[in-house]
Amino acid sequence: MAKNKVKIAVKDLNLWYGDKHALHGLNIELYKNKITALIGPSGCGKSTFLRCLNRMNDLITSVRVEGEVVIDGKNIYDKDVDEVSVRKRIGMVFQQPNPFPKSIYENVAYAPLKHGIVKKGSGCDELVEQSLRSAGIWNEVKDILKEPGTGLSGGQQQRLCIARTIAVKPDVILMDEPTSALDPISTEKIEALMLELKKEYTIITVTHNMQQAARIADMTAFFHLGDLIEYDETEKIFINPTQKKTEDYITGRFG
Amino acid sequence: MDKNNIFYDPSLKRRHLKSKLFKYFTLFSLVVSLVFLAIFLLDMVLKGSSAVQQTYIQVEVSYNQESIDSYRDAVAKKYLNLLSRAALREIPNQIQKNPSLMGTKQVLWMLADDQVDMYMKEYYYKIDEKDMKTLEELVKNGMVDKKFNTIFFTHGDSKSPEYSGILSAFIGTILTLAVTMLVAFPIGVATAVYLEEFSKQNWWSEFLEININNLAAIPSILFGLLGLAIYINVLGLPRSSALVGGLTLALMTLPIIVVSSRAALRSVPASIRQAGYALGLTKVQVVKDHVIPLAFPGIMTGNIIGLAHAMGETAPLIIVGMIAFIPDSPTSVMEAATVMPAQLFTWAGMPERAYIERTAAGILVLLSLLISLNSLAVYLRKKFEVKW
Ligand SMILES: Nc1ncnc2c1ncn2[C@@H]1O[C@H](COP(=O)(O)OP(=O)(O)O)[C@@H](O)[C@H]1O
Ligand SMILES: [Mg+2]
Numbered sequence: 001m002a003k004n005k006v007k008i009a010v011k012d013l014n015l016w017y018g019d020k021h022a023l024h025g026l027n028i029e030l031y032k033n034k035i036t037a038l039i040g041p042s043g044c045g046k047s048t049f050l051r052c053l054n055r056m057n058d059l060i061t062s063v064r065v066e067g068e069v070v071i072d073g074k075n076i077y078d079k080d081v082d083e084v085s086v087r088k089r090i091g092m093v094f095q096q097p098n099p100f101p102k103s104i105y106e107n108v109a110y111a112p113l114k115h116g117i118v119k120k121g122s123g124c125d126e127l128v129e130q131s132l133r134s135a136g137i138w139n140e141v142k143d144i145l146k147e148p149g150t151g152l153s154g155g156q157q158q159r160l161c162i163a164r165t166i167a168v169k170p171d172v173i174l175m176d177e178p179t180s181a182l183d184p185i186s187t188e189k190i191e192a193l194m195l196e197l198k199k200e201y202t203i204i205t206v207t208h209n210m211q212q213a214a215r216i217a218d219m220t221a222f223f224h225l226g227d228l229i230e231y232d233e234t235e236k237i238f239i240n241p242t243q244k245k246t247e248d249y250i251t252g253r254f255g
Numbered sequence: 256m257d258k259n260n261i262f263y264d265p266s267l268k269r270r271h272l273k274s275k276l277f278k279y280f281t282l283f284s285l286v287v288s289l290v291f292l293a294i295f296l297l298d299m300v301l302k303g304s305s306a307v308q309q310t311y312i313q314v315e316v317s318y319n320q321e322s323i324d325s326y327r328d329a330v331a332k333k334y335l336n337l338l339s340r341a342a343l344r345e346i347p348n349q350i351q352k353n354p355s356l357m358g359t360k361q362v363l364w365m366l367a368d369d370q371v372d373m374y375m376k377e378y379y380y381k382i383d384e385k386d387m388k389t390l391e392e393l394v395k396n397g398m399v400d401k402k403f404n405t406i407f408f409t410h411g412d413s414k415s416p417e418y419s420g421i422l423s424a425f426i427g428t429i430l431t432l433a434v435t436m437l438v439a440f441p442i443g444v445a446t447a448v449y450l451e452e453f454s455k456q457n458w459w460s461e462f463l464e465i466n467i468n469n470l471a472a473i474p475s476i477l478f479g480l481l482g483l484a485i486y487i488n489v490l491g492l493p494r495s496s497a498l499v500g501g502l503t504l505a506l507m508t509l510p511i512i513v514v515s516s517r518a519a520l521r522s523v524p525a526s527i528r529q530a531g532y533a534l535g536l537t538k539v540q541v542v543k544d545h546v547i548p549l550a551f552p553g554i555m556t557g558n559i560i561g562l563a564h565a566m567g568e569t570a571p572l573i574i575v576g577m578i579a580f581i582p583d584s585p586t587s588v589m590e591a592a593t594v595m596p597a598q599l600f601t602w603a604g605m606p607e608r609a610y611i612e613r614t615a616a617g618i619l620v621l622l623s624l625l626i627s628l629n630s631l632a633v634y635l636r637k638k639f640e641v642k643w
Binding site for chain 1: 455456524526527528529530531532533534535536537540544545549
């Protein structure tokens with residue numbers, strides 16, 4: 001694994017929802033330009049962990065976080081780090097496609113305009129096109145950019161959400177079960193897209209679908225009840241896991 | 256019913272009967288309420304419809320110095336009791352406005368006295384014998400006629416019922432509600448945004464929530480007392496003015512606006528907020544550009560319903576003195592004013608039959624305004640509703 005460059009280093013990460021200890025001292029290094037899959041039974045803390053990586057948990061008032069999440073050498077929980085600027089660099093795609101009820105164009109352009117990445121009439125159209133192309137949806141929507149994003153099919157909406165995320169030019173894209181609300185054909189498209197996107201971005205994805213993890217992930221992390229049980233190359237996890245729990249889960253004995 | 260049928264259910268008949276009875280019971284309730292509404296509307300239309308027309312008498316009016324000195328000299332003495340005092344009193348003013356009238360005699364349709372109007376509308380009237388003869392003569396000669404009652408819409412209150420109209424109360428209502436909205440809308444919506452988007456969930460916010468809900472249920476007359484105490488006695492704002500009335504109604508509408516705006520904000524799905532935050536947007540950007548626009552139709556609906564509520568409110572305004580006799584429309588919020596429901600309240604207490612028909616006509620005007628406001632709320636909601 002020497003050739004893997006560490007993008008995110010998580011050190012002794014603990015998280016509480018009020019009194020509930022949801023993540024127990026996690027240590028993990030996530031690699032640049034790889035797809036890392038987080039697997040594990042429902043409620044084991046995959047989403048919670050994912051939200052730690054872009055500080056979305058800050059929005060939940062009862063949450064308390066301890067430990068470090070070092071991204072490109074800087075701990076994002078340091079006092080001098082603003083969570084809003086963290087999220088500009090660490091994008092997130094959700095389980096339910098959630099485009100804004102605005103036009104397809106505005107869905108993509110809104111955040112870059114606010115961040116000053118582009119200006120109206122100077123680079124904006126180009127960025128929108130480029131983002132939609134990268135998300136593999138340009139050909140389907142190029143003639144209906146003025147129409148509401150909410151009118152697209154579920155799979156198209158999800159790719160629009162991915163386009164919206166890349167438009168902000170993040171380094172890392174977090175995906176929380178991005179295909180679990182989609183049909184198999186849309187799922188296939190998103191998976192192909194993820195493989196394409198990892199050339200430029202670091203992708204961390206939660207999935208309930210074991211085959212999906214096996215198909216697209218370079219690395220896989222298995223969570224159980226707030227603990228990181230095992231983390232290794234996907235092939236290793238699926239063929240030759242070292243932990244009994246991992247094996248039980250992968251072979252479908254629980255979960 | 257075939258007993259061999261495997262789905263045979265011995266209680267079926269009774270069940271059907273029960274559900275039918277229940278259905279008819281609910282239907283009956285609906286019919287009862289519709290009948291009451293229909294009776295009310297019909298009564299108002301019947302009583303108010305005669306106010307659409309007003310009796311006029313064709314007489315010769317002389318414009319000269321004597322008429323200026325005393326309007327009683329402007330027409331032949333025998334017509335004096337048949338004509339509207341208030342209209343006759345206007346004659347010197349007319350000369351002042353239009354000096355070329357001076358020294359002329361004109362045959363005009365002059366507004367008749369309300370008793371003459373009642374006679375023409377075949378209601379109970381009180382006219383003495385001598386005047387009655389003159390009137391019958393005039394009627395025979397076609398000099399008495401009913402015309403569309405423009406005065407009702409172009410004049411304010413008057414001591415002469417035939418000369419009184421809804422205009423000053425209408426203007427008063429507009430001014431009062433303008434003050435109400437200018438104050439209650441921004442404060443109410445901002446409060447709702449704070450409570451919904453910024454305040455932390457703790458005992459304090461719960462305490463606030465309970466109290467705001469309680470405020471919405473307080474009898475409106477208490478807001479009148481509060482307005483009297485604060486605005487008039489402490490701040491010294493002019494009594495009876497649209498300003499004080501509007502501020503009082505603002506107190507009353509605020510909780511309604513806060514509660515409905517919060518509901519509208521809460522109905523914006525959390526996924527939209529998450530989408531915004533995940534793009535690195537600030538709270539202000541998310542709330543201002545994504546949450547509020549989505550909540551806007553609901554906020555508007557709540558505001559318009561609050562406004563309609565305020566428009567029909569009388570009690571708190573009576574307490575702050577907006578029941579005064581206001582013949583001329585107020586031109587600013589500092590002047591004494593009255594509002595439509597208060598005007599109706601005054602008229603309803605008058606002995607003259609002519610005021611009764613004006614009360615009914617006024618109710619129809621008020622109702623149509625309320626219905627328009629509510630339709631506007633429905634229209635806005637439909638128009639700006641976001642399709643998911
Ligand atoms: N907002 C929250 N408040 C309190 N507890 C939460 C919250 N979100 C998740 N949890 C709890 O944290 C644990 C991990 O949840 P989650 O990260 O959503 O699991 P997963 O995504 O693996 O299904 C669960 O026990 C869940 O009940
Ligand atoms: Mg989850």
